[in-house]
Amino acid sequence: MNKTDRLLAIVLELQGRRVLRAEDLAAQFETSVRTIYRDIQALSEAGVPIIGTPGTGYSLMEGYFLPPIRFTIEEAMTLLIGTDFVEQRFDDAYRDRAVVARKKIEVTLSERVRNETSRIRKSLRLLSPGKPPASSNERENLDKIRRALFNGRKVRFHYSRKFPDSTRNRHSERTVAPYGLVHVEGAWMLVAWCDLRQDIRHFRLSRMTELIELDERFEIPEHFDLKEYTPTDDRHLRVCLRFTPDIADKVKESNYPYVEDMKEHPDGxxxxxxxxxxxxxxxxxxxxxxxxxxxxxxxxRDRIREEAQKMLNRY
Incomplete structure (x- = not known):
């Protein structure tokens, strides 16, 4: 990394964190502490308001912001593909913001990078994972929950869930503290603390009705991290299926989420x-x-026979 790139990277690192020591910066950029001292001095002389506290480290004066001024083609592609995904899978408010963000990103690109990025984007296409676009009910709930998360307020809704081995639905009213939203298999899920069950529960947004934001506030526990959160695995029913050889590849490509093991043999x-x-x-x-x-x-096997008989009767 040359000196110019390193100076910009130092500013961006300080911008993203509160305080950094010279030793930390030296280790990150694989250079000496003395070189970092010279870099900090060069930035200060160039007008970057860096505050140095003996024994603590360096930080930027509050309110100072330096936007990234250069993107590589790969970096620009990553950001623009992200805006494409948001446009397709989020609610109207985020969709509009994604369009604005894309335009802002494109303005910062050099003509060469912008042209090359445009060419590559035309060769890429994001497809939904085999499901239709989110229903208007799901999009509306997504918008409401997103605002409740931002405001730190609980929500209340009616929830519908099927009984096992039954065509009947069970309806209940839930008051929850929303911890986060997860996009799974083409559908939005809410991870939340449920006041009724006194535990973390998962709710499909498409099954919610009459959702309202409450005045009651909440705080997400410090120990909870949505990125690290793993729900309890309660899938205890073991199922074994045998597929014919001609469709084995299609089964593997389906990436069905409940598959635990696959074993090929002459019969399939x-x-x-x-x-x-x-x-x-x-x-x-x-x-x-x-x-x-x-x-x-x-x-x-019994359930398949029953369904096959019902299908036969209909025809």
Missing amino acids: MDVVLRVRQLDELLPWVLGWGAGVIALEPESL
């Missing part, structure tokens, strides 16, 4: 899955038609 491919209940697996199994045989449990 055996797939082991773990699920909470058979109903969440049944549509996927039926979608493979005669190309799949349920080996276990016997209750799944």
Whole structure:
């Protein structure tokens, strides 16, 4: 890294953190502490308001901001693909902001980088993961929950969930403290502390109705980190399926989330899955038609026979 690039990188590092020691900067940029001292002096002489506190480190004067002035083609592509994703999968408010952000990013690019980025973007296309765009109800709930997260307020809603092995739905009213939003398999999920269950629960936004933001405030516990959060695995029902050789590759490419193991052999491919209940697996199994045989449990074989008989009766 040359000196000019290192000076800019130092400013950006100080901008992103409160205080950094010369030793930290030297280790990061693989140079000597003496070189960092000279860099800090050069930045100060250039008018960058760096505050040095003996025994503590360096920081930028509050309110000073230096926007990135150069993007590589790869960096610009990364940011622009991100705005494309937000446009497709977020609510209207974020969609509009993504358009504005993209225009601002493009303005900062040199003509060469802008032209090359435009060329590469035309060769890339983001497709939804096999599901239709979010319903208007889901988008509306996403917007409300996003604002509640920003305001640090609880929300209340009616929630609908199917009974296992039944066509009936169970409805309940929930008051929750929203901890975060997660995009899973094309659908939005809310991770929240549920006052009713006194524990963290997950809710599909598409199943929420009459959602309102409350005046009651909350604080996310310091120990909770959405990026590190892993829900308790309660998928204890083991299912074994055998697929014919001609569709084995398609099954592997489907990336079905409940698959635990796959083993190919001359007769095809055996797939082991773990699920909470058979109903969440049944549509996927039926979608493979005669190309799949349920080996276990016997209750799944019974369910497939029942559905096949119902289909036969309809025709």
